[in-house]
Amino acid sequence: MVQSVSSVTVGDLVKNVRLKVIQGKDYLDRPIITSDICRPALEFAGYFTHYPAERIQLLGITETAFANELTHEKRKTYLERMCKPQTPCFVVSTDLPVMTELQKAAKEAHIPILGTHLTSSRVLGNMTSYLVSRLAPRKSVHGVLVDINGVGVLITGDSGIGKSETALELVRRGHRLVADDRVEVYARDEQTLVGSAPAILQHLMEIRGIGIINVMTLYGTGAIMPEDTIDFIVHLETWTPDTQFDRLGDRGDTQTIQGVVVPKVSVPVRTGRNLAIIIESAAMNYRANTMGYDATETFDENLSRLIKQNTARDKARRETPKNDQ
Structure with a gap:
């Protein structure tokens, strides 16, 4: 960097x-x-x-x-x-x-x-x-920055894992590209991280097998943004049977860039998974969390209520006298 x-x-x-x-x-x-x-x-x-x-x-x-x-x-x-x-x-x-x-x-x-x-x-x-x-001092971060309905999502992962292709699908779904491959990042303040594309890469994407494409030319000015805050990080990882991934969304992983702590999730990459929809859902879930709604808490409440109901039912069965035969 x-x-x-x-x-x-x-x-x-x-x-x-x-x-x-x-x-x-x-x-x-x-x-x-x-x-x-x-x-x-x-x-x-x-x-x-x-x-x-x-x-x-x-x-x-x-x-x-x-x-x-x-x-x-x-x-x-x-x-x-x-x-x-x-x-x-x-x-x-x-x-x-x-x-x-x-x-x-x-x-x-x-x-x-x-x-x-x-x-x-x-x-x-x-x-x-x-x-x-x-x-402000800038760091060049390897990844793709996309604005998904107002949430700045930095997509990271190993080279060739599919970051650009996923970002292109997100653009086709109506979201906006900020930077592909290299993201110039700086801290606006202690809580706000901002990313933009290097001048030489503005509006451009590299798609393996096709080459360089100009997103603004192909999809219009509504498909790009000059810069955006980095609210959320999605890290793409190759799926392996022995790797443990968060299934309930309660792990609370973060990554610190330029002194700013950013929430982060790791998404396994496997044949047949629609990464664009998964990342889009992750961004919307992040927005819901910032507005006070947490699906994990809802699950925990439902589970606790179900356990209480089953416990009460089992207790009632044990206390009910059996009829004489």
């Missing part, structure tokens, strides 16, 4: 978060190396010991109001100190006017100034979400 990190420029941020360029359009190729964003407050009080210069600097109502209470000389000094060579850009929220001292300092340092009508909290969330999706 090879780890990789995408690169992002200020221009990418402008395009994808819909920011406007107030100043410095010639410097939009500056790199952004972290998804963390700084809202400088202590810096306007003159504290620069731990100034995160490599982060985007976001100025909102609070920061701007505090800076405006400073003297011109202090604003000039502090803003010049904020304009470091590694600083990607400044973002001014809520359509606030840009301080003259900031315009001059950023121009001399070749740092763009961006603006938005959104509040600081809104634009902070938008930028963080985009940057995390682009800058």
Whole structure:
């Protein structure tokens, strides 16, 4: 599994978060190396010991109001100190006017100034979400990712076991392909795993005996997705008589990828089994479980009720006196 990190420029941020360029359009190729964003407050009080210069600097109502209470000389000094060579850009929220001292300092340092009508909290969330999706460490996982009625299912297993053929049947049944063969995986947060296809493999599948096919060309745009959360893992294993597989669904297997724990089931592959229907059912059962319904609990309740009924009946038979012959 090879780890990789995408690169992002200020221009990418402008395009994808819909920011406007107030100043410095010639410097939009500056790199952004972290998804963390700084809202400088202590810096306007003159504290620069731990100034995160490599982060985007976001100025909102609070920061701007505090800076405006400073003297011109202090604003000039502090803003010049904020304009470091590694600083990607400044973002001014809520359509606030840009301080003259900031315009001059950023121009001399070749740092763009961006603006938005959104509040600081809104634009902070938008930028963080985009940057995390682009800058988070990625792992390349061998498998197929399919969206089954809103459940992202990662199908894994040994090469040649039938993952792609099963995914193709799922696409024919109306589900959507995200990635075949290699899945680029990253953690959006501590509980959410996201997968997508490498650029070279987008919309493509390899079917042994046929070759490479373009799923979007054959089945339409409704048959593909650019990325999806990985909610559930189905691992395909070759069936052998001595292998024990979960029959009641109460084993609770999981797999940890990028620090995120994902539920997992192992499905035996044997001649005559319709894997597409089995995986489709597994995905729907997972969704039912997340909504509070557990078929295993229903089975246990039915079994307990049946045992109680049989026990009561046997007890009644033992206590009933026999008729004299």
